[in-house]
Amino acid sequence: MVTEAAFATRAGRMKASEIRELLKLLDRPDIVSFAGGIPDPALFPAEAFAEAYRHILAGEAGRAALQYSVSEGYRPLRDRLVGQMAGLGIACTADNVFIVSGSQQALDYLGKLYLSPSDTALVTTPTYLGALQAFNAYEPAYDQLSPGGNRTAESYRQAAAAAGGRVKLAYLSADFANPTGETLGREGRERLIDLAEELDVALVEDAAYQALRYDGEPIPPILALELARKGGDIERTRTIYCGSFSKTLSPGLRVGFVVASRAVIGKLVLIKQAADLHSSTINQMAIAEVAAGQFGEQVERVRAVYRRRRDAMLAALARYMPAGVAWTRPEGGMFVWLTLPAGLDAAALLAEAVETQKVAFVPGQAFHADGTGANTLRLSFSCADEAAIEAGIARLGGLLEGAIGRRAA
Structure with missing residues (x-):
């Protein structure tokens, strides 16, 4: 034993x-x-998915749907996401889009990429339980992320040093957060960009619920705000946008995505190659087909x-x-x-x-x-x-x- x-x-x-x-x-x-x-x-949309799988498997793409594929993700789906991101004010190319097995996998990969034991992850209080579970495996310390701006960058540095490491990433859900349902206003988002710049850390934007707005005025994603600051050049940004089709189309197909600079995407691709090679090809193809028809x-x-x-x-x-x-x-x-x-x-x-x-x-x-x-x-x-x-x-x-x-x- x-x-x-x-x-x-x-x-x-x-x-x-x-x-x-x-x-x-x-x-x-x-x-x-x-x-x-x-x-x-x-x-x-069960019937739409049933038809999508029938169409995929009956056509010329059927063999490719059942075969190994590239780690970055199904290219037509990534191309579609480029257009979806443009609608949110996020200009990018397919090289800035990475498909994962649900955005939960993205959080695990980001923890692996950024956190060494005793490094500090900044999280809101409360925060998404799944993020804590993903990050815990990499043995970080935690400090409270305060979007209200009542903490200085130096105070975060000192607390991280006392814990035996340095601040490596800040994580939050800015829209209708799990668990509180609260939304961070534009001013708070701008302050977080400032803080991430001062600390020189990654800013992980969990956008799992971003599409589910029922009233009020939409607020640009943090990545869109940072892009506006940096002349529209996504390669200069530090925000990492994590999205998902789980809350809109289907959680069971486990299709999520990351939008970030190519430097970050390249590292995440290497992690995926070692972890599971690629996300399910046929599921990505089905998501792409259903999304194109009725998203x-x-x-x-x-x-x-x-x-x-x-x-x-x-x-x-x-x-x-x-x-x-x-x-x-x-x-x-x-x-x-x-x-x-x-x-x-x-x-x-x-x-x-x-x-x-x-x-x-x-x-x-x-x-x-x-x-x-x-x-x-x-x-x-x-x-x-x-x-x-x-x-x-x-x-x-x-x-x-x-x-x-x-x-x-």
């Missing part, structure tokens, strides 16, 4: 995802689940459904949450973030919520690199219809009212 001592030190930082465990509750019909931050499968229509369909569910959840929270509970009001995405009165532990309340109220959520502490946030939780509205949202939030409100009352007694 292999003992723990045989494992690399990084294995000690690998933890199971609380969210992946909670997804098992989706199979229980008696549970109203706000836990899984996943798309509603009823919205997947805009599909995005509008998804937005309409999720907008109604977001509105239903915010209205229900206003009706049923007791005094002392606060929540975010996202302009898009899939999430609402609740902050409970100090002293309440969302993780401790979860078991009671599931067993007595038949409602599930994700405790917020897992999203905090420093282990704080016990009195926070994440709700997802993407997979519950309006009736289920009304019932589930009413039950959750009753549970929290009882917990607050017990604590005050």
Whole structure:
């Protein structure tokens, strides 16, 4: 039997995802689940994908679809993404686009590329749990990224030196972030570009939810803002844009992408060659075909459904949450973030919520690199219809009212 001592030190930082465990509750019909931050499968363009696979395999491209392929990704898909990026103000070429097996793989590769043990990764508090899991394998220290500008570059340098390394990257989701649903304004994005320049670090922009805006004015991606500063020359930028088709077309096909300077893309390609050679060719081809035919229509369909569910959840929270509970009001995405009165532990309340109220959520502490946030939780509205949202939030409100009352007694 292999003992723990045989494992690399990084294995000690690998933890199971609380969210992946909670997804098992989706199979229980008696549970109203706000836990899984996943798309509603009823919205997947299944027929379009079925036709795309039939067309690909029946045509001349069928053999290529089943063969090994280039590590950079399927060229027609990369060409299409060049046009998609142009619509966001990001001028690039296919050489600046790299296809990965979901944007989660991109985060793992970026951790491998930039982080040595004891180096510091700057992350927001809270931040996406999957980013922490990806980065943890490379044994970094963490420091709180403050887009509000109340930290100086020198303070970050000193903290990183005290941890035994240097600041190597800053990571955030600027649009409808997982888990909070919040969006960083243009001024904050500009400040982050300034900070990254002062620290000479990579700025990783996780844009997984960027297409899911329901109201409010769109804000240019961080990469677009940096490009404007640098004369439109992407080769001079340090922002690394990570995108995905998981929230719009299909998460199961695992097709994501990275847009960055060729210097960064070249390194990521080498990592992929060593890891899995290339992402699934046929899946990339199917994504390219379906996206070419109906991407805009599909995005509008998804937005309409999720907008109604977001509105239903915010209205229900206003009706049923007791005094002392606060929540975010996202302009898009899939999430609402609740902050409970100090002293309440969302993780401790979860078991009671599931067993007595038949409602599930994700405790917020897992999203905090420093282990704080016990009195926070994440709700997802993407997979519950309006009736289920009304019932589930009413039950959750009753549970929290009882917990607050017990604590005050």
